[in-house]
Amino acid sequence: MARFLPLQVTDIRRDTRDAVVVTLQPRPEDAGAFDFTQGQYLTFRRDFDGEELRRSYSICAGRDDGALRVGIKRVDGGAFSTWANEELAAGMELDAMAPMGRFHTELDGGASKHYVGVAAGSGITPVLSIIKTTLAREPKSRFTLIYANRSVNSIMFREELDDLKNLYLGRLSVIHILKSEGQEIDLFTGRIDAEKMQALFDNWIDPASIDTAFICGPEGLMLTVADSLRKAGLDDGQIKFELFASSQPGRAKKKAVSKDAAQAGDMTEVVVTLDGATRTFRMPKQDENLLDAALAADMDVPYACKAGVCSTCRAKVLEGEAEMAINHALEDYEVAQGYVLTCQCYPLTDRIVVSYDE
Amino acid sequence: MDMKIEEYLAQGGKLTSPGNVPPRYRGELLRLMASFVDSELAGAAGFADTINDAPGIKNRIAAAKITQEKLDHAGRVLGVMGEFGGDMAAYDRSHDWAARMDRDADLSAARHGDDMRLSVFHYPLQGYVDAVVLNVLMGLATVVQLDEMKRVSYAPLADTFREIAPREARHVELGLNGLRQIIESDDGRAQVQDAIAYWMPKVDATFGQSASQRFDTQARFGLRHTTNDKLRELWAQRVNDLLLPMGLA
Numbered sequence: 001m002a003r004f005l006p007l008q009v010t011d012i013r014r015d016t017r018d019a020v021v022v023t024l025q026p027r028p029e030d031a032g033a034f035d036f037t038q039g040q041y042l043t044f045r046r047d048f049d050g051e052e053l054r055r056s057y058s059i060c061a062g063r064d065d066g067a068l069r070v071g072i073k074r075v076d077g078g079a080f081s082t083w084a085n086e087e088l089a090a091g092m093e094l095d096a097m098a099p100m101g102r103f104h105t106e107l108d109g110g111a112s113k114h115y116v117g118v119a120a121g122s123g124i125t126p127v128l129s130i131i132k133t134t135l136a137r138e139p140k141s142r143f144t145l146i147y148a149n150r151s152v153n154s155i156m157f158r159e160e161l162d163d164l165k166n167l168y169l170g171r172l173s174v175i176h177i178l179k180s181e182g183q184e185i186d187l188f189t190g191r192i193d194a195e196k197m198q199a200l201f202d203n204w205i206d207p208a209s210i211d212t213a214f215i216c217g218p219e220g221l222m223l224t225v226a227d228s229l230r231k232a233g234l235d236d237g238q239i240k241f242e243l244f245a246s247s248q249p250g251r252a253k254k255k256a257v258s259k260d261a262a263q264a265g266d267m268t269e270v271v272v273t274l275d276g277a278t279r280t281f282r283m284p285k286q287d288e289n290l291l292d293a294a295l296a297a298d299m300d301v302p303y304a305c306k307a308g309v310c311s312t313c314r315a316k317v318l319e320g321e322a323e324m325a326i327n328h329a330l331e332d333y334e335v336a337q338g339y340v341l342t343c344q345c346y347p348l349t350d351r352i353v354v355s356y357d358e
Numbered sequence: 359m360d361m362k363i364e365e366y367l368a369q370g371g372k373l374t375s376p377g378n379v380p381p382r383y384r385g386e387l388l389r390l391m392a393s394f395v396d397s398e399l400a401g402a403a404g405f406a407d408t409i410n411d412a413p414g415i416k417n418r419i420a421a422a423k424i425t426q427e428k429l430d431h432a433g434r435v436l437g438v439m440g441e442f443g444g445d446m447a448a449y450d451r452s453h454d455w456a457a458r459m460d461r462d463a464d465l466s467a468a469r470h471g472d473d474m475r476l477s478v479f480h481y482p483l484q485g486y487v488d489a490v491v492l493n494v495l496m497g498l499a500t501v502v503q504l505d506e507m508k509r510v511s512y513a514p515l516a517d518t519f520r521e522i523a524p525r526e527a528r529h530v531e532l533g534l535n536g537l538r539q540i541i542e543s544d545d546g547r548a549q550v551q552d553a554i555a556y557w558m559p560k561v562d563a564t565f566g567q568s569a570s571q572r573f574d575t576q577a578r579f580g581l582r583h584t585t586n587d588k589l590r591e592l593w594a595q596r597v598n599d600l601l602l603p604m605g606l607a
Contacts, residue, residue: 041375056377100441101375102514219366226372237520241513243371245363245378275382275575300572302385304392306472307452310444312388314381328445357382 004045004095005030007068012090018074019122019156020085021060023067024094038063038133039103039126039214039242042070042096045333048079052333055080058125058216058242059099060157062132071156073122103242104130105212112140113211118225120148120192120217123244124156127216135168142170144205148177148192148221175204192221197228207232216242268347272315273355274299283347290315290322290354291342301342301356308344315342320352367580372513376442379512383579384442386572387512390581391439392474394507396453398432400479401496403455408489412536417486420532424493427529431522438515458482466563476564478557487546490536491553495561495597497530502593511580534600541604554606558597565590 011023024042026034041058055078061069074085088094103126115134117127124147131143149155155176165172176188177196183189187199201207213234215225222243229239271280272294283293291313294301304312308326317338324344327335342354363373363380373379379387405428408421440446453473458480459465465477478496483489504523510516540546566573566586576582601607 043377054377056375102517103374219361219363219371223366223369223371226370236509236516240517241372241374243374243378246361300575302382302389304389304396304474305444305449305452307448309446309448309452310388310392310439311442312385312392314385316381328448329443331443334443356385 004097005033006093007034007042007096009088009090009092009094012088015071015156016073016154018085018154019071020088021069021071021157022084022088022094023069024096026068033098034068036061036063036068036099037101037104038129039240040099040101040129041126042068042099044080044094044096046080046083046095048083052336053080054333056100058101058129060125060128062129062136064136065132071122071125071128073156101126101242103214103216103240105240107134107137109137109139111138113138113142114209115141115143116205116210116213117143117145117147118192118213118215118217118221119145120221121150121154121244122156123216123218123221123242125216126242127214128157128160130214131164131172135164135171143172145172145174146177146192146200147174148179148217150179151181152178175200193224194228197225197232201228201232207234210234210238212238212240214240214242217244218246219243265350268320268349269351270294270347271319271351271353272297272299272301273353273357274301276357285347289325289343290340290345290347290352294342303343306343308341311341313342314339315345315354315356316340316358318353318355318358320347320349322347322349322352364578367511368578370511370580372511372516372580374513382575383581386576386579386581387515388439388442388444389474390507390510390576391435391515393476395432395435395439395449396455396473396475397479398428398435399450399453399455400473400475402428402432404458404479404483405489405493406456407483408486411486411489413486417536417539420536421489424529424532427525431526434518434522435515438512438518441514478560478564481560487540487549488553488556490533490540491550492557492561494530494533494537494600495554495557496564497526497533498596498600499561499564499593500526501530502589502596506582506584506589509583537604537606541606547606550606554601562590562594565593 007024007026009022010025013021015021036059041056043054043056045052045054057070057072060071061067072081072084074081119127134141134143161174165174177192178189179191213229215222222241226239266285267282268285270283271278279297279299281297291301291303302312304310309328311329317340322340322345324340326344327341329341330339402425405425409418409425412418412421436446461482465480468477470477470480504519504526507519508516508523541550568587573582598607
């Protein structure tokens, strides 16, 4: 089960107008749990108006930096990122889960490789961690970073990247692509699209020299760059992805208002939505769980363990009440939002509306 | 500018963490992982007896290695599942992986019992020759399935399958070595032929139905790319290519 541990904010530094870099210190007994791999992220939780919100932010520190650091860019309407940018201060505590994520490759001190990173905006955060760790631990490898931003002022870690270029002379090259500011070379102006990738391959980066590419940014960038890399001859195993989805909701939705709990009848009318289609059937309140009832009604609902441990059959109760027999998979905040494990779910009300689509 | 996740997936996009998977995708992804994990755990539990049954130390080591690595592969995919919040230790404890049904049961492709193992892993093994034959036939099916699963749109899982695939391929090679030894005797060859006749339709059934609504859903999410029939055909071809030179096809 996911477990949150406290981290102390030891430093918070403004990096750009709308991004902060937060340094965090685990308790001594948790140090092992926060021993991260380059490119991983931390998931934080915090209560906003009584509702728990969870957000993941990538670690920007290298493994040899001796510190745990994340970059948090403010997203318009984003409750957590706005709070972190405006109110978070040194000395405060944040709850986080141990680092997760597989946006990395194994490093080998003897390797002599060429890595390419393509990042847009805050997508630089995990890539920076990878760059630092790789250049420190693979002395014969080099790294080319293609980094897209709106303007010079919005470039995160600009100075830090310059310092790294000087520290690892000849082993790190950074190509800034700026959307709204003309540079002396046209190639470096505008946005990253297929044409721009091709021009970079023609003039700056020999795709045949690339061992592994790391892409981090929003959906469009991921698709464009992966497609260009594949066309240039890289196979899927050489392309590592970290999606910074553009559509993360700012706030968790409120739990649907429930009607009176535990009604008298023996049967329940169940309304189930799956893949946009809604079906209604009746089931007994006891002896049969909602998952089995839906399967018996010929709905192809997802499930796996049927023991309340894997969460494959998770669905949301939109109306009515239900109770769960066993729950080893959903956390309190998910239950508070109305989620249930349908394999363990027994309706209490005469009517219940459940969706697998939310 | 913002693209819907569904649209992104339809264009071949990859998802990278539990935080960015939509709810329906989550269900199908977890189900797909559970099917692999349960099959590996059930497969390893059934194969464990082969360690004692195998003739000679080298063959026992091969059987032990296959058993150990299948457990390891289950553990790796369980690790990816666990990032979605479930209690994976409880998951492992919640089923009897060594449990088997009757040798003559008619299970076709449907799931049985409370776990998601492929139906072939409900049938009991009958000794060493039987185990070697199933290992080769099902191993080849796993190789074909993993080729497909390496393209899965959930990147952490695709990476895990890429790590696993070469070792599963090696299990087939170990099985083929065993098979060559067994068919040196006429009696051994006859036993192998019986076992092939028994297991072929059961492994064939693991590829599922020709057309299914689940496949369409999974394809829309980028969780599947190749139809069940095409995969079945690839598998049958590989079986034929390997067994024909041994006079077993």
